[in-house]
Amino acid sequence: MAKFIVFEGPDRGGKSTQANLLRKYLEAAGYNVLQTREPGGTPVSEGIRKILLDPENSVSPRAELLLYEASRAQHTEEKILPALQEDKIVICERYTMSTCAYQGYGRGFDMDLINTVNNIATHGLQPDLTFVFLMSDKYFTERGEYLFSDRLELEGNEFREKMRQGYKELVKITPNAVLIDADNTVEEIHAKVLGHLKEFNIL
Numbered sequence: 001m002a003k004f005i006v007f008e009g010p011d012r013g014g015k016s017t018q019a020n021l022l023r024k025y026l027e028a029a030g031y032n033v034l035q036t037r038e039p040g041g042t043p044v045s046e047g048i049r050k051i052l053l054d055p056e057n058s059v060s061p062r063a064e065l066l067l068y069e070a071s072r073a074q075h076t077e078e079k080i081l082p083a084l085q086e087d088k089i090v091i092c093e094r095y096t097m098s099t100c101a102y103q104g105y106g107r108g109f110d111m112d113l114i115n116t117v118n119n120i121a122t123h124g125l126q127p128d129l130t131f132v133f134l135m136s137d138k139y140f141t142e143r144g145e146y147l148f149s150d151r152l153e154l155e156g157n158e159f160r161e162k163m164r165q166g167y168k169e170l171v172k173i174t175p176n177a178v179l180i181d182a183d184n185t186v187e188e189i190h191a192k193v194l195g196h197l198k199e200f201n202i203l
């Protein structure tokens with residue numbers, strides 16, 4: 001039973017932590033799973049990821065938008081669509097909603113334009129379920145203390161607040177999207193994720 005599950009939200013909200021936990025849970029339950037992430041997931045996309053996240057690079061907003069979409073196009077065609085054809089459950093960290101949040105709410109690109117390029121990059125493929133992990137800003141430093149800060153994580157509080165507001169709006173207007181309070185513990189959030197998978201008949 002092919003299903004496409006996306007983990008979204010601002011930086012350090014726990015996407016990777018929860019994606020790893022869910023993959024392990026599903027594999028232990030006997031499901032065939034592909035865990036992947038954007039930008040990246042294929043050699044071409046990982047190359048683009050390096051360009052995008054390198055703090056040394058000055059990337060213009062238009063180039064940034066198109067690089068994300070180029071990475072997404074390659075990743076969708078090379079990994080996500082074939083895995084779904086093989087009836088796998090695909091867990092992907094970040095997808096089209098990230099571009100709506102970062103390039104739409106963050107950089108101010110027109111949302112219709114973003115939806116158009118998102119559709120080109122994905123062949124119109126939409127997630128069966130999108131989790132949006134939102135945490136209070138007070139945890140941003142705490143949870144990232146020992147982490148390397150990439151180019152987008154260096155944007156500052158104001159940009160992060162815009163992201164949070166953007167994601168809150170996006171959850172409301174996106175089909176099959178649920179908001180997860182990422183201030184909770186790892187275990188509590190994992191339990192919520194499983195609950196929603198049941199609610200959406202994925203488990």
Ligand SMILES: Nc1ncnc2c1ncn2[C@@H]1O[C@H](COP(=O)(O)OP(=O)(O)OP(=O)(O)O)[C@@H](O)[C@H]1O
Nearest residue numbers: 010011012013014015016017018143182184185186
């Ligand atoms: N619920 C939680 N409570 C406390 N710490 C957490 C929680 N979830 C994740 N963390 C910790 O916060 C940090 C960021 O988590 P994680 O890498 O999963 O977030 P992310 O959303 O994938 O971040 P990025 O956007 O940078 O990829 C990690 O050090 C992780 O161990």
Ligand SMILES: [Mg+2]
Nearest residue numbers: 015016017093
């Ligand atoms: Mg991550």
